[in-house]
Structure formats: structure tokens, C-alpha cells
Amino acid sequence: MTANLLRLPSGAMVDGWHVSRELGNGGFAVVYLVEKSGKPYALKVARHREASGDDKRTHARMVREATTLLMLNHPNIIRPQGHGHAETGNMYVALEYVDGWTLAEWKERKHPTIHEILRVFVKLASALSYMHDRGVLHRDLKLVNVLIRKSDGEPIIIDFGCATYSLAEDLTEEGLPPGTERFRAPEQFSFLREHKNEHRARYAFKVADEIFALGVMLYDLLTDPRPTENNRRKILNDPLLPHPPAFRVNPRIPEPLSDLVETMISRDPSKRPVDTEALSRELKEHLESSGAEYMVPAHAPSEQCPSGAPGAGGAPTAIQSGPTPRRSASRAIAASAALVVALAAAVTFWRVSGDIPAPLTDHSAPPMTSAPDMSLPSPASMAIPPATDAVQKEGSTVKMDTPEVPAQGRPQRVQKRMSAGECAAMSLVVALAAGCPGSQIRPESFTCPAGAARAMLNDLHWKDDDQFFLVLDDRYDIDERIWFTPGSEVVGVVPKMKGLDRRHYEVAPAGTRFYGKAYYLSDRMGRADGPALVIRYDRVKLPGQEERPVCVVVEGRSYGFKDGRVKAINQGAGDVVDRWP
Known part of the structure; x- marks a missing residue:
């Protein structure tokens, strides 16, 4: 163990914190799972001491992170539990331990509905609004810096190593503050081009930058079935390279929600919501007015990976019964479009005649999750998607039985043999348009979780x-x-x-x-x-x-x-x- 690269072995003690194992490390700090008084915590230890030739000023960043966290007290923001110095002089911050998944892991492991994803982002925007009211900027919002707690599904914003607050000392020697390229707003790159010959020019990070980063996170969850994989993604912050809106990439995404995301990631910061309080209101209003098309998973679980990601905090919840290629799904959409339109008209007729229940209108009720193996969108968002890029990985595939149309008001059996895509189209249209018991979820037989x-x-x-x-x-x-x-x-x-x-x-x-x-x-x-x-x-x-x-x-x-x-x-x-x- 050296002063500049601290590594605490299992069993070590730091001010009464008993080290269990290392959770992760980055350029500025190493994070350990520790225990104190029988309870688990996370201990984040700076890589360098105050007087150790610290080029990255990691000690100063740890001081600022501790100061930032002490300014905040919000249920969706990680809470500090103490701070001090290890025997080597390296500063640490003790944090609450969140047993959960990253946003990307949660998406693949739990297959949330569009409604559930939107609900998470309402809470994130509210937490950011609270933070911004106190002059704090996170500056590194991304999918891995938000955890979904397993016990209650609450999102928790973590890792304030890049954060700053009003009147804080500038620790950056470069033009841009520390952060992750994909989630930087396009105006940051414009600043670099405009001031490339000014060595002392420093970009002033703003709330609009946070809104852009949050928009990229939402775009990725809505458009990418495997957001834990480090593959090519649609570039969203190049001023000269347009990107497709979310509903074009994934026809399951309702167009009004896609439009809201586009305002968040607008290349023009003046077109984004004026602040996170306004964004929180817009997201909440959108959530409250959402309909049945929001009650399906953003992607069919068959599009996602069958295996659990390493270190995701749990075992896969199901096994994959068979792959469903994206190309086949697109062909099914095209082949079934005419049938969907006809069935939609039939459902409307049945509803008027009183043979089936009306659609779900109680938006305050818990979200209804439709059968996740349906690969077709609702009629309102029906479109043939362009080819999409894969993006990150984890999770497992849950295959559910296709919902049945209830006996009462059931259309007569179609005599011709229908394709799998047509059957899925009929089930989805009837279930979503009717809000009827045909949308029940049936558990299938499969092995128990690993271990x-x-x-x-x-x-x-x-x-x-x-x-x-x-x-x-x-x-x-x-x-x-x-x-x-x-x-x-x-x-x-x-x-x-x-x-x-x-x-x-x-x-x-x-x-x-x-x-x-x-x-x-x-x-x-x-x-x-x-x-x-x-x-x-x-x-x-x-x-x-x-x-x-x-x-x-x-x-x-x-x-x-x-x-x-x-x-x-x-x-x-x-x-x-x-x-x-």
C-alpha cells in the first residue's frame, strides 16, 4: 500500500469502519464495502493525500465532495455518514450503502414499463431541482451514477466526485470540468472550439447541462434494449449530426414522450426546460396524463440479454427460452400493420357496443405491466423503426404467455393460420385498447434464481x-x-x-x-x-x-x-x- 494508490485489504479497520471488500475504483477514489455496528456502509477513500504530489487534486476533490454532501438531505440523493482520514492520511467519506442496480442494470433485469421509467425520472428531476436550489451541480449524471434500490425501487443519485457548488474553488486546469463525453451538452464542445487558443478559458457548467445529461439518460433507456453494453450509440451532442427521435428508434415509445425527450436534449440550450423545477413539473404532468400505451415495457425482454451482469447485485430472475432477432420483429411489424388497423377498428366497435370494459383511466393506480414478450407497439405509435445501435448489457429475459382475449366479446377464430407477429399484434391491440382481463400476466415455468x-x-x-x-x-x-x-x-x-x-x-x-x-x-x-x-x-x-x-x-x-x-x-x-x- 502506497500513499498515492491506497488499497485496503479485507479485514482492515479505518476509524472503526471494518473493510469487507472493494466495490469499485476510479481516477479520484476507491470505494469499499464496510461495516460498523452491524450495518453496511460504503467508504470512499481518496487516492492521494494532501501533501503527496497530487496532480489530480484528489484530496481536494474529496474535501469538496464531503462539503457538497453535507449541504444536501434528500431521499433520492446518497447520504453521508461521516468523514475523516485513514492512517496514511488519505481522506475518506462514509456513505449509506445502497443495495441496488444501476439504471441500466435495472432496465435489463426488471424490464420496467415506460410508465415506471418515467416515474423514476420524475423523482430524479425533483432531486436535481432540490440540489440546484442549494447551488449544487452534479456535473457527471449518467446511467451508472443512479442506483435503483432493490427494497423499494427508489432512485438514488450517487458519486459526487465531480460535483461543485456556488463559490467553490475551481479544481480543473482544463477548459471543461470533469465528466463523461456522451453526457456533455453540445455547447461544451462549441466552447472548446471557440476558445481553443485561450489557455485560461474555463467553461461555466450550468443547469442546462444537467438537463441535457438527464435527457440523454432517458433517451438511452427508451431506445436501447441493452444499455449496459459498451457498444456504439447514437451521437446526441454533435451539433452537425442529427439523431433520430426516440419513437423512430423504438416504436413502443409514445410520440409525446419522445417530443419531451427531444426538448431535454435540444442542441439549443434555450429550447430546453428553463430549469429542473420546470422539468420536474413537465415530467409529472406527462406521467399523470399517460395512457395504456405507457403500461408496456420499453423493450420486449426477448430483445435483451439472457445472462446477469457481473457485480449487478443479484442473480438473473429468469432464463431465455429463445432469441427473437430484431430484424424479425421489424418484419412482423410491417406484415401486421394492416391487421392492427383492422383490429383497432373492431375493438372500438366492441367498446361502443358495451361488450368489453373501457380503457384504464385511473392514472393514480399502480402501473399495469403487459406481457413483456410482445414485440409490437401500440397503434398510436406504429412505425417501422430504422436499424438501431446496440449499447450496454446485463439482466435476463422473461418470456410471458401471450394474453388471451376474454370469452365475452371474443372475436371469432380466424380460420387462416396467423403468423406469430399477427397473433402478438391482435393480443396487444385488444389488451391495450380494451384495458380488459386479456392483459393478465401469467408466470411461466422456469428455473429458480442462480444459487x-x-x-x-x-x-x-x-x-x-x-x-x-x-x-x-x-x-x-x-x-x-x-x-x-x-x-x-x-x-x-x-x-x-x-x-x-x-x-x-x-x-x-x-x-x-x-x-x-x-x-x-x-x-x-x-x-x-x-x-x-x-x-x-x-x-x-x-x-x-x-x-x-x-x-x-x-x-x-x-x-x-x-x-x-x-x-x-x-x-x-x-x-x-x-x-x-
Whole structure:
């Protein structure tokens, strides 16, 4: 270990912080997973000491990062937990530890709907507005500097190593502040060209630069099925090279949302939202007015990678049953366009005649996730996309059964043999236009998460016939009948109550939290004469222990079906299984 390149071994102690392992490192600092008083934290240690010939001024940057974080207190911004110096003199900042995925990993692993992605960006814009009101600029917004916390899905802005604040000392000797090229606003490059002979010229980073970076992040999530891969991307900050709008690259993206993204990444900063407060309002208004076309994943999971990314903080949640080439999907779109138009007209007729329910209008309800394997967009955004560039990687593919049209009002069987693309087109049009039970999500059979069998047997000491009594969604009371949205994430918890056997509390004590997703399985369409709600929990966290992969399934009776959601009592027995049923 040297003064200029600090490496702390596992087991080392820094001011009472017990080092577990290294989490990552960059040009300015090394980050470690540490523990104190039984709780995990992240410890960010400067690479250089104050008097060590620090060319990059990493010590001064760490001082500024600590100062910046102490100015902020927001639920979507990483929180500091202390600061000091290691024995070598290197400064450190202790931070809350966020167990989560980067935005790119979350996109590939969880296959969020367009509505869910937009909801995340509403929170990010609000956090930036809070930050900017206090004179703080992050200056390095990108997909890896936002984490989605596993426990509650909240976005957390991290890594303030490039941040600055009003009246802060200028630490940069170059024309542009530190940052990542792809997320720099085009006016930064124009500044360099205009002042190339002025060695003391320094670009003044502005809120408009942050808005541009946030727009690039949103564009990438909406247009790229594999945003964790380091492949070629559409250039968005070249003033002379136009880029296609998001809905042209990905026909699933509604055009109004694509237009909003275009204002955020406008080459002319005066055409962007005036500040992040205004942007937050625009995003929120757009979210509140979004319709059924926002309730589908931005990309079909079949377009994304089947394997989990290294170091993503969890195992793949599913396996890929078969690839779906993008070229084939485009041909299916073209071949099915006429059928989609005809079916849309038919659906309109059925709705008028009262044979099927009206579309979902309650925008305050949790988002309904349609079957992710559909490769076609809604009719409103139907277009043949140009060839797209691949971009980053991780995650897994979840294949869901194609939704069925309900028996009532079902169109007569088409006698000719339909192509896969035409079938998908019919299912999507009927499901989105009708908002009916045909859009239910059915879990398919596939293997449990990697390592689940080993963790349940060796670490948790669970047996195949073990059952755990759970509050299915810890946001509600145990006896309450609540609405579950198929495809939505739920967190179950073992309650503290009498009547549970001794073994139950030995291997899954009160407070044990189960993480998973809700599904709607039964063909009974929500009647109370058989199981309909299925929850698959793929992760568990016992009190005081680390999170582990598991296979636990809960089946419960349903008491209603409405607007794509199923009503069930908020309790049930979870069965330990070795394969999803």
C-alpha cells in the first residue's frame, strides 16, 4: 500500500469502519464495502493525500465532495455518514450503502414499463431541482451514477466526485470540468472550439447541462434494449449530426414522450426546460396524463440479454427460452400493420357496443405491466423503426404467455393460420385498447434464481416442505383486501403473531422480508372459486443478515378483477419450491 494508490485489504479497520471488500475504483477514489455496528456502509477513500504530489487534486476533490454532501438531505440523493482520514492520511467519506442496480442494470433485469421509467425520472428531476436550489451541480449524471434500490425501487443519485457548488474553488486546469463525453451538452464542445487558443478559458457548467445529461439518460433507456453494453450509440451532442427521435428508434415509445425527450436534449440550450423545477413539473404532468400505451415495457425482454451482469447485485430472475432477432420483429411489424388497423377498428366497435370494459383511466393506480414478450407497439405509435445501435448489457429475459382475449366479446377464430407477429399484434391491440382481463400476466415455468437452491439448503436451512406465513405486501394491513397489479414488485414480511410453529420462527423469524413479483394465473378471471393471485418471491433478507436468492411461491384466492388488477387478501402461506410452478 502506497500513499498515492491506497488499497485496503479485507479485514482492515479505518476509524472503526471494518473493510469487507472493494466495490469499485476510479481516477479520484476507491470505494469499499464496510461495516460498523452491524450495518453496511460504503467508504470512499481518496487516492492521494494532501501533501503527496497530487496532480489530480484528489484530496481536494474529496474535501469538496464531503462539503457538497453535507449541504444536501434528500431521499433520492446518497447520504453521508461521516468523514475523516485513514492512517496514511488519505481522506475518506462514509456513505449509506445502497443495495441496488444501476439504471441500466435495472432496465435489463426488471424490464420496467415506460410508465415506471418515467416515474423514476420524475423523482430524479425533483432531486436535481432540490440540489440546484442549494447551488449544487452534479456535473457527471449518467446511467451508472443512479442506483435503483432493490427494497423499494427508489432512485438514488450517487458519486459526487465531480460535483461543485456556488463559490467553490475551481479544481480543473482544463477548459471543461470533469465528466463523461456522451453526457456533455453540445455547447461544451462549441466552447472548446471557440476558445481553443485561450489557455485560461474555463467553461461555466450550468443547469442546462444537467438537463441535457438527464435527457440523454432517458433517451438511452427508451431506445436501447441493452444499455449496459459498451457498444456504439447514437451521437446526441454533435451539433452537425442529427439523431433520430426516440419513437423512430423504438416504436413502443409514445410520440409525446419522445417530443419531451427531444426538448431535454435540444442542441439549443434555450429550447430546453428553463430549469429542473420546470422539468420536474413537465415530467409529472406527462406521467399523470399517460395512457395504456405507457403500461408496456420499453423493450420486449426477448430483445435483451439472457445472462446477469457481473457485480449487478443479484442473480438473473429468469432464463431465455429463445432469441427473437430484431430484424424479425421489424418484419412482423410491417406484415401486421394492416391487421392492427383492422383490429383497432373492431375493438372500438366492441367498446361502443358495451361488450368489453373501457380503457384504464385511473392514472393514480399502480402501473399495469403487459406481457413483456410482445414485440409490437401500440397503434398510436406504429412505425417501422430504422436499424438501431446496440449499447450496454446485463439482466435476463422473461418470456410471458401471450394474453388471451376474454370469452365475452371474443372475436371469432380466424380460420387462416396467423403468423406469430399477427397473433402478438391482435393480443396487444385488444389488451391495450380494451384495458380488459386479456392483459393478465401469467408466470411461466422456469428455473429458480442462480444459487437459490444452495442458499436455501446450506445458508437458510430450509426444507422442501417448509411454509412461511406472510403479509404479502407490507404496505398494507394483514387482514386487508388489496389490489395487486400483475407484474408489480411486492415486499412480503413475516409478521409477529401467535400460532406459528417453532421451526417457522427458527428459519424465518418475524421481520424476515421477501422480495418478488405478483402475477395473475387462473383462467377463472378473478372469481373466488380457485387460486388466481400468484406471488413469486425470489429474494429474502432475514433480520441482521444479507440478502439471498430463494424460490418461494404464494397462491391466494382472488376477490375481484378490475382495470388489469386483482383483489386478494393480504396474507398467505409461501411454499419453498425447487422450480417455479
